[in-house]
Amino acid sequence: MNLSTDKAVDILIEITPYVADIINDSDLRKVIDKYKKTPAKQIQYFAELIPTFLKKHREPVYIILAALNETTVEEIKAQSFAVTVKQIKEIANDKELISFFTSFAKAE
Secondary structure, eight states: OOOOHHHHHHHHHHHHHHHHHHHTOHHHHHHHHHHHHSOOOHHHHHHHHHHHHHHHHHHHHHHHHHHHTTSOHHHHHHSOHHHHHHHHHHHHTOHHHHHHHHTTSOOO
C-alpha cells in the first residue's frame, strides 16, 4: 500500500478504534495465546480463530477493508469472498501496519 502521508493519516484515524477493539478482544487473545504456547496445525488454529473473529468483528473488518482499499463497506460485502480473503492476507502481511497497531496492544 503506497499512500501519501495525509491519506494514510485519514485512514488511520478511521480504522484505529476498530483495530483497537479487535486487538484487545479477550476471546481472540485467548485463542492466539493458546496456539502460541502449544504447537498445533494451522487448520486447528484458524478453525478456532476465524469463527470468533468474524462473529464478533465482521462489520469492523468490513470497515477496515473498505478504508484501506478506498472503497465502501457495501462494495466489500458484495465482492467475492476470494477478493476479501486476498485483501485480509495483504493486510496480515503488511508488517509495518501490523507492527504499528500491535505495538499498542494491551500486554497481558
